[in-house]
Amino acid sequence: MCHFRFLCPDNKPFQFSRHFQKCRYRNFSRSKTKTKAPFFTRPKTTNKMSSSPQPPVTDGAGSAPNEENATTAPEAPVAPIQTGITVQLPNVPNSANSGDTYIIGGFNLMSTNEMMIRIKNFVSEFTVEVPTVDIDTGEQITVEKRKYIAMLADLIHSGDQCIDMDCKELKSFDPELYDTLIKCPQEVISLIDGIITEIFLDLRERIAPGDQTIVQLQVQPYNLETTQQMRELDPCDIDRLISIKGMVTRLSEIIPDLRMGLFECTNCLNTVTSGLQHGRIEEPVVCSKCSERHCFQLIHNRCQFKDKQIIRLQENPEAIPEGHTPHTVTLAVFDQLVDTVKPGDRVTVTGIFRA
Secondary structure (H helix, E strand, C coil), X not given: CEEEECCCCCCCCCEEEEECCCCCCCCCCECCCCCECCCCCCCCCXXXXXXXXXXXXXXXXXXXXXXXXXXXCCCCCCCCCCCXXXXXXXXXXXXXXXXXXXXXXXXXECCHHHHHHXXXXXXXXXXXXEEEECCCCCCEEEEEEEHHHHHHHHHHHHXXXXXXXXXXXXXXXXHHHHXXXXXXXXXXXXXXXXXXXXXXXXXXXXXXXXXXXXXXXXXXXXXXXCCECHHHCCHHHCCCEEEEEEEEEEECCCEEEEEEEEEEECCCCCEEEEECECCECCCCCECCCCCCECCEEECHHHCEEEEEEEEEEECXXXXXXXXXXXXXEEEEEEHHHCCCCCCCCEEEEEEEECC
């Protein structure tokens, strides 16, 4: 069994889409008329008078006021339904004492600044014991080694821009940060990418000061605490970091996927580049030179593309109940992961579950 890690083009884990699988929802109680209870209920307001008799309204003297002077009490406003909404984290504050708590997807998260401090502590301080030989005595000894700092130092010579992160190591070092990563992976992984890139640049300045290559490292999380079966996935797993096992059944051809778009103004020939943000490339609206609106066109031969491949993953035969149809998911792999597997391979995939 091999571990297979996936990463999206905008520094996110790969996206899954469900196929041929029925989602399991709550069983709602049915009334005598066999009507299904709604998922959400909102209180209704009406201007009709109740059929039950109401006591007369009297003034301070005890007599009923005239209908002309009578006023109707305003109806109480209907409270909106509170639901969790996924939003983008704001920019990192300059102050180190920021204690704001953000609500993402219905979860209360720590502040961005605190999250960055925790990530930096994990990357720079997590150590593992490595066996070695003492030069003086020749005896076998074990020494502590900062694992991720050593991995970043190796990237300086190899030129790779991806680094694997063991999630079990993260849980043992900081369980709260691990829990936040599982619940809101899109926001947390973006912060991890920025932190490891910053540490890498500082390390490269000391080791190879003449190297000025622009890099943007990407983290590939793997080895989650729990691995789920495909048929166990349900709507509560959407937008969460999950791990599944399966067998590769089909591969697509290599597809060019747009990473960086170059737009040219049709009026003054001004060029503007736009990068991939959350799976989309936004077209500029106003030209900065001629102030013309909606005048840009995409120049295809000057854009940057990356390799993309679609993989169909199916349940392992031993995980399929007798008499049931195997469930499948669709994966998208990019760059160095293209053409790394073939039909029949059994893999473990870690990524964000998308509906």
